[in-house]
Amino acid sequence: MKQPQRPNFWQRDLVEGKDLRELTTLNLGPTHPATHGIFQNVLTLDGEIILDTEQTIGYIHRAFEKIAERRPFYQIPTLTDRMNYCSAPINNMGWHMTMEKLCGIELPKRAQYMRVVVMELARIADHIICNTIIGQDAGATTPFLYVYQWREKIYDIYEEICGARLTTNMGRIGGWQRDWNPLVWERIGGILKGLPPVLKEFEKMLVRNRIFMDRTVNCGPLSGERALAYGFTGPNLRACGVDYDVRVADAYSSYEEFDFVIPVGQSGDTYDRFMVRQQEMWESLSIIRQALDKLDAMTDKTSIHADVPDWMLPPKEEVYSAMEPLIWHFKIVMGETDVPAGEIYHCVEGGNGELGFYLVSDGGRTPFRLHLRRPCFIYYQAFPEMIKGSMLSDAILTMSSMNVIAGELDA
């Protein structure tokens, strides 16, 4: 890899045929309003044209992979929460599914559909954040604050399901910790009814807005070929015209039973990324509707968990009144559940792209090795190529449209 160059006032090297002393170095980050997290871009600017970018990451590296090696399987979801905190439930579900794959647990259909509902809600929340932030970085604050309240309503649903809003630690290995109460279903209905008009308003404000189009069309483009070479996945890859979606390519949690469209873009610029995310929100709403229909049509109205007592906590009344359940509860929480040895990879379509868990288990109480495939980490590599030769304002929009979340980037 080419060593990035920085202007050095004693050095007369040329960058792009220009004397380094004519150029400016600008620190975009680590704390900058546009990075939306902590990472640094050292830009070499000629006026406002970006010639070179040097990236520094690791400001919030918390060594999740290493921490996971010292943690019982049961306690790892809390780490996944803190990766892409905009769509924490997808990360949680991804980890649960990885464990279920390792242990060979098959979930009842009802629990699977419930997972689909919650994952699609999380995807909507994630895309709301990304798309409104694109607007915000382009200078349109109103869509950001106006649409954002719907993210809060989705968080209300999370809160009712698991008690937390941002870092959810939702669900358990083998299903759900408890059934959803009626308020959850009511609030999901509220989202299905209330969000579409707001999304329409949002699209009316930006999609054909002349200034917004001028700003985003051809801003930070990437060809499908280059995107694949970098290892792009998710909305950012689809914006480049490659129709890869884990939900279809390697269906999990009964996604194969759902009918939805994978939107793709053409040029892989900011506008395409925006539009792909926008369309995905509509598709997610449709998936949630289908899942609710399927749940309604089911005769089974209670099962939330596979029949795996090894992973399912006993009811709290028994824990507090009887000896055996108390011990059982303790053993699960402290991670004293036996897990088969094996090596697996499981991936889910996260809010940002393919979120993969590569897990090596030696049959012990903790993972032998866990690798997290974090899409943001992969996207961020392409950032210098995407913004080279563009203006400072384009770089900011490119960054926000790739939805680089510092928590996931550094893990």
Add this chain to the structure above:
Amino acid sequence: MMITATFLLVLFVVTLTVAAYSTYGERKVAAFLQDRIGPNRAGPFGLLQPLADGAKMFMKEDFVPATANRKLFFMGPAIAMITALLTGVVIPWGGTLTIGEHTFDLQGTDPEIGILYVFAMVSIGVYGIMLGGWASNNKFALLGAIRAASQMVSYELAMGLSIVGLVMMTGTLSLSGIVEYQAAHGWGIIQQPLGFLIFIVCAFAECNRAPFDMPECETELVGGYHTEFSSMKLGFYLFAEYINMFMSSAVIATLYFGGYHVPGLASLGLDPNLVTIIGVAAMFAKTFFFIFFFMWVRWSIPRFRFDQLMNLGWKRLIPLAILNIVVTGGLYYIINGF
């Protein structure tokens, strides 16, 4: 002498009050557009919010970066504030009031070149931003200052050209003369629709308001030219922006919406003083509408990229303004002869 001094004092207080309450208005308008509540803690309906903000600004540490040029660092906000306040002197806020034997002119002074004076003050205002951004020795501030300077210089051209048509028709550069012409011949917006459009776009750029808030666009340049400023120096910059907005709205109302003129009021045969007072109220109503319009636009659309902004200024607005001059001249010749 005393009368002029009193009038100027009143004007000063009114300007500052309107600017202060524009900040409150801005937050309320933004809240309204964004489905929020807005400030509602300080006083009833949050009406004391501007005072609370001002008090906060004064209490903050007045920080000057070690590498900044201290003199220019002080001059920046001072120039911005002073020039912003000076504009209001030539704007005709109303007709004449007659109390007893005294006649009060509701205009600070009426120079023959009133409109040029406004332009001159606005141009000097750029120095405030430029010096402030340059003196703080910060790259973000410098970029903001450069953007501000080039933006305001190029939009001033289009702005100046856009009113030439109006000046050709009215035959005067005096603002009160322009208002009187409009009272007699119909408002400027009807006579100069294209000129009005160009003027209002340029007014947005001159005030550094969205979608032309390039110099301080917070998502790219942190704070733009005022990144390094704190305490009341920052307050002056922000305040100057609101005063500029107030003055721009007043100039728009004066040039294109008849100023203090209310159509059909003169024929009612009311007391002249009452007519004047209604005129002042009308002038303020028009001004406040444009202040609202400024806010409405700011909270509705994204901002331009810097090169797009320059393209718009040089390749669209200036040719359009020249076209406006030619068309106005041609029509004037056809209708009136020489």
